Amino acid sequence: MSTSDRGLALVTGASYGVGAAVAKALARDGWRVAITATKIENCAATAEAITAAGGSCLPCALDLRSQDSIAALVARLWSEAPVRALVNNAGVNLRRDAVEVSREDWDEVMLANLTGTFFLTQAVGKRLIEAGLDGSIVTVSSSHGMLGAPQRSTYGISKAGLIQMVRMLAVEWGPKNIRLNALAPGRLETDSPSRAASGSDPVYMGKMLSKIPLGRFATGEDVGAMAAFLAGPGGRSITGQVIAIDGGLSAA
């Protein structure tokens, strides 16, 4: 664990999976890390792992579907310190034929993935701008935000929206030295409960692997390493970019 104090970073959706790996990577790099889940108790395992390794972790509740929840989180964090790095990781998936998608399905995915992420980014960016501080915002999109696939239309459209949010705000906030980048993972190997069902189907997994030039799935740790790099000094001239973490899937 690094002994330097880089300031306060916020990682959304860090109860397990990708967000937990991102939070651990930032803590190793010397960030104090605020982590969120919809219920604060879901943060326990990640918080314990970070503190056991000598890092500093602040568990918080956040529901991206609620503007009040976003405002309360940002106000609480700012009362402690400015958030200098934000990783927008939280998101929900939906696997459904386009013709079966209901208005409720659509609203649920868009509210959490796109609307909530935009307004959290706005709240953090606004405070940084008002304080005259620079910052790094990393948003976890998906290969489904760039490539077509069956049964992922709502999810993919929300993730494509995030990529365009990153490009728009990178240009608007570049003069304020606030950098925004998107990560576009393909299928990942993680400990997420949401991955358990499809991960146990060897035929499905074999088909997915055959499309990946590197012949292996990327991991949450791979995403964490890139998020930490972009949040740190190595990323100081990188903004408005989409970085695929997919073993070459999108290049094939």
Ligand SMILES: NC(=O)c1ccc[n+]([C@@H]2O[C@H](COP(=O)([O-])OP(=O)(O)OC[C@H]3O[C@@H](n4cnc5c(N)ncnc54)[C@H](OP(=O)(O)O)[C@@H]3O)[C@@H](O)[C@H]2O)c1
């Ligand atoms: N895993 C993959 O293969 C993969 C591939 C490409 C992109 N991604 C993207 O990577 C990110 C993380 O994926 P993952 O597989 O690690 O996800 P996950 O295991 O399902 O975890 C999702 C996280 O988001 C939180 N969350 C869910 N709904 C929320 C809401 N309304 N407001 C705030 N937080 C909410 C969850 O909190 P609770 O614990 O409270 O439910 C959890 O911490 C997602 O954006 C996903 O789209 C994942």
